[in-house]
Amino acid sequence: MLVTKRNGSKEQFSVEKIHRVVEWATKGINGVSFSDIEMNANLSIHDAIETSKIHQILIKSANDLISTSSPNYQYVAARLLNMQLRKEVWGGDKPIKFLLFLKRSTDNGIYDPTFVKKWSNDDIEILGNYINHNRDDSFTYAGLQQMIDKDLVKNRSTGTLHETPQFAYMSIAMCLFDN
Structure with a gap:
């Protein structure tokens, strides 16, 4: 079968x-x-x-x-x-590099390119090294489902998700401190 x-x-x-x-x-x-x-x-x-x-x-x-x-x-x-x-x-099941994620997200119109242009590739690589995707293992089902439903970037028409929690957290932090 x-x-x-x-x-x-x-x-x-x-x-x-x-x-x-x-x-x-x-x-x-x-x-x-x-x-x-x-x-x-x-x-x-x-x-x-x-x-x-x-x-x-x-x-x-x-x-x-x-x-x-x-x-x-x-x-x-x-x-x-x-x-x-x-x-x-x-x-x-293997994470992609944060820099590649951001490039793909801007190229596909998911993130605003002006946001990423405020950061050098070296800075993004350094920030990406702080991401630990194993932190997502501490989510409960309800917590992760709520984050997926309400917080992660997705195409509202198709339901296609575009980010994981750790990528979302780092992207939010970058937006807050981009000046």
């Missing part, structure tokens, strides 16, 4: 990939079970299902398990949501 990846290509379905993602999302978090998330997901896999749809189901599964007796699923759901966000913004 084939699945459709975000880029439109097809590949063989692998339950092992699902296991790896869910195990990664639960690693180091007490009081959660990756098998409970997988069972709760009740995945109904069909030929050509989009991998993004599978990921959405896993996020919902972890979110549905959040309770007063199992509150730490909020961090698992947040990790899964953040993984989805990063794939959308970065095009994968």
Whole structure:
């Protein structure tokens, strides 16, 4: 059976990939079970299902398990949501350089080019070195979802997101101190 990846290509379905993602999302978090998330997901896999749809189901599964007796699923759901966000913004799971992000954002009309022109490439590189994307792991699901819904730059027509929390924080700081 084939699945459709975000880029439109097809590949063989692998339950092992699902296991790896869910195990990664639960690693180091007490009081959660990756098998409970997988069972709760009740995945109904069909030929050509989009991998993004599978990921959405896993996020919902972890979110549905959040309770007063199992509150730490909020961090698992947040990790899964953040993984989805990063794939959308970065095009994968590895961060792009902040300078490249700003260049791409201005070239695509997302950010005003006059904002970036106030900073030298060297300054942007230095600021980019302060960005630690692992800080996003402290978000709860509700906190990250709220940031996505209300704070991150996105195309309101298509819903396409254009920044991650750490890029947003640094961009805001740069705007505040650009004089």
